[in-house]
Amino acid sequence: MALEDYGASFVMCPACSRRTTPQNWRAHLQVCPSCGAHQPISAPERLASVLDAGSFVELGEHIEGSNPLDFPGYDEKLSDLRRKTGLQDAVITGLGMIDGVKVVIGVMDSRFMMGSMGTAVGERVTLAVEYARHSGLPLVLFCASGGARMQEGIFSLMQMAKTSAAIADFSADGGLYISVLTHPTTGGMIASFASLGDITIAEPGALIGFAGPRVIEQTIGQRLPEGFQRSEFQQDHGFVDQIVQRGRMRETLSQLLRLHGYGVMHG
Amino acid sequence: MIREMLSQLDEIDAMLGVTKGEERRTLMERREELLIRCANLTAEQKVFLARHPRRPKIDAYIHELFTDFFEQKGDRQSREDPSVLGGIALLHGEPVTIIGHRKGTDLNENVAYNFGMPGAEGYRKAQRLMRQAEKFGRPVITFIDTPGAYPGMEAEEHGVGEAIAQCLALMSRLTVPTIAVVTGEGGSGGALALGVADRVLMLENAYYAVLTPEGFASILWKDASRRGEACEVMKLTAQDLHAYGVIDELITEPIGGAQRKPQAVFSALDEAIARHLAELKTMDIQTLRQTRYERFRQIGQ
Ligand SMILES: [Zn+2]
Numbered sequence: 001m002a003l004e005d006y007g008a009s010f011v012m013c014p015a016c017s018r019r020t021t022p023q024n025w026r027a028h029l030q031v032c033p034s035c036g037a038h039q040p041i042s043a044p045e046r047l048a049s050v051l052d053a054g055s056f057v058e059l060g061e062h063i064e065g066s067n068p069l070d071f072p073g074y075d076e077k078l079s080d081l082r083r084k085t086g087l088q089d090a091v092i093t094g095l096g097m098i099d100g101v102k103v104v105i106g107v108m109d110s111r112f113m114m115g116s117m118g119t120a121v122g123e124r125v126t127l128a129v130e131y132a133r134h135s136g137l138p139l140v141l142f143c144a145s146g147g148a149r150m151q152e153g154i155f156s157l158m159q160m161a162k163t164s165a166a167i168a169d170f171s172a173d174g175g176l177y178i179s180v181l182t183h184p185t186t187g188g189m190i191a192s193f194a195s196l197g198d199i200t201i202a203e204p205g206a207l208i209g210f211a212g213p214r215v216i217e218q219t220i221g222q223r224l225p226e227g228f229q230r231s232e233f234q235q236d237h238g239f240v241d242q243i244v245q246r247g248r249m250r251e252t253l254s255q256l257l258r259l260h261g262y263g264v265m266h267g
Numbered sequence: 268m269i270r271e272m273l274s275q276l277d278e279i280d281a282m283l284g285v286t287k288g289e290e291r292r293t294l295m296e297r298r299e300e301l302l303i304r305c306a307n308l309t310a311e312q313k314v315f316l317a318r319h320p321r322r323p324k325i326d327a328y329i330h331e332l333f334t335d336f337f338e339q340k341g342d343r344q345s346r347e348d349p350s351v352l353g354g355i356a357l358l359h360g361e362p363v364t365i366i367g368h369r370k371g372t373d374l375n376e377n378v379a380y381n382f383g384m385p386g387a388e389g390y391r392k393a394q395r396l397m398r399q400a401e402k403f404g405r406p407v408i409t410f411i412d413t414p415g416a417y418p419g420m421e422a423e424e425h426g427v428g429e430a431i432a433q434c435l436a437l438m439s440r441l442t443v444p445t446i447a448v449v450t451g452e453g454g455s456g457g458a459l460a461l462g463v464a465d466r467v468l469m470l471e472n473a474y475y476a477v478l479t480p481e482g483f484a485s486i487l488w489k490d491a492s493r494r495g496e497a498c499e500v501m502k503l504t505a506q507d508l509h510a511y512g513v514i515d516e517l518i519t520e521p522i523g524g525a526q527r528k529p530q531a532v533f534s535a536l537d538e539a540i541a542r543h544l545a546e547l548k549t550m551d552i553q554t555l556r557q558t559r560y561e562r563f564r565q566i567g568q
Pocket of ligand 1: 014016017018033034037
């Protein structure tokens with residue numbers, strides 16, 4: 001993929017085809033400096049872009065995925081991706097500060113099997129939600145996931161129930177949950193915790209929906225209109241509070257935390 | 268082939284009534300042979316039975332297990348989605364709320380019920396009925412039989428994903444006992460939306476999976492025709508899921524499937540639901556909810 005080709009002296013934007021340096025891409029948080037197209041951003045880069053420098057402490061790093069169905073080739077695929085991405089699985093969870101306000105944060109990474117949710121993602125997210133619930137901290141989750149991970153079958157499906165139940169309890173206790181939908185948030189992801197935020201923010205142009213566009217087109221026998229299931233479509237249909245540019249995400253989260261009474265009294 | 272074996276069994280059953288002596292003995296032997304072969308089905312053959320057109324549907328379960336059913340239509344927001352059937356009925360004299368996916372018994376009904384594939388409104392109707400069950404302290408019994416939520420434009424425009432997510436969150440905290448029964452197809456999030464229950468029962472030849480086998484094969488291998496292989500690796504049978512602890516009890520079916528002797532399935536299910544409900548009713552609300560949370564919490568821990 002062009003954007004990860006750090007060795008090259010120029011990378012081309014997949015949206016507008018203009019070229020810029022990899023350094024410039026990173027400086028713009030993987031948003032095209034020319035056209036504003038939001039390209040995938042890694043979980044570590046994302047964390048750095050919204051948290052106060054040096055404030056992140058990982059939780060649940062001991063949780064690793066397994067191969068509950070003994071799915072052929074899956075173990076190899078996991079170890080290969082772990083080596084390539086430096087991630088244990090498709091989400092990083094932990095504690096961090098946004099403008100001095102302590103939050104529980106989870107960030108998904110679509111490089112890891114399209115950010116799909118298997119038992120490791122389900123377990124890490126659930127632990128993060130439970131931590132937020134017991135500590136009374138606000139919760140911010142960045143979703144970037146194609147949905148349930150096929151290779152873990154029914155166990156992946158059940159993570160939808162498990163994470164949603166954790167959010168439901170957290171919410172009933174008065175916890176604040178900000179859900180940020182990024183590209184892509186589809187399938188079992190939109191049908192579980194991604195849709196359960198008190199506040200739902202989307203990045204521009206993200207694919208957000210339940211069924212995949214290809215499956216819908218095959219079912220109805222026609223092409224989908226331009227922009228179908230994108231962030232702007234979801235906002236128009238009432239499922240997103242606001243679309244926020246990546247460059248303004250940190251200040252938006254900070255504003256929302258203050259609006260809920262966090263960080264007002266003690267800075 | 269399961270299809271041929273089943274139609275031969277049907278033929279033999281019909282002929283047994285009108286034959287005698289040697290001919291009858293031969294038929295009985297042939298029948299015995301077929302039953303033995305039907306008793307050891309592959310996962311793919313079970314999926315075939317789960318989708319059998321004559322397999323009992325939710326209407327039959329309501330008719331056989333409950334009395335005084337009053338259907339409740341509509342989500343009170345925009346539409347009635349008939350692919351989810353719900354209402355109030357008496358179970359052994361006690362009021363309960365019933366919610367389930369509805370498939371038809373013929374082509375006209377199937378079209379009318381969208382082959383049991385709900386849109387957002389079906390799941391919002393389910394939420395409405397669950398809240399009401401909670402208000403009046405009625406246990407909730409759900410029947411799961413869907414290939415999945417409908418992958419169409421309107422479903423997306425109306426937020427079917429959000430509607431499923433809200434079902435999961437709502438069910439997980441209901442203050443009344445809940446029992447889910449996977450009767451046929453338990454396909455993906457559209458099935459799970461009615462499945463976050465205190466007890467999950469499953470018919471022997473039903474399947475429950477992250478996706479239909481065809482969808483699974485086409486996502487993973489870009490080849491929907493590798494369905495048989497998908498059925499095997501997905502571990503989607505009631506036996507597999509019982510071993511994993513994903514379901515609590517497997518309801519035995521007659522050899523060759525529920526459609527051959529539905530009455531046997533109705534009475535087995537009736538007994539199981541009554542037994543589980545009696546157990547759940549001894550628990551206080553806090554324990555009930557906590558146990559339900561833990562039930563799903565420990566899967567993949
Ligand atoms: Zn561009």
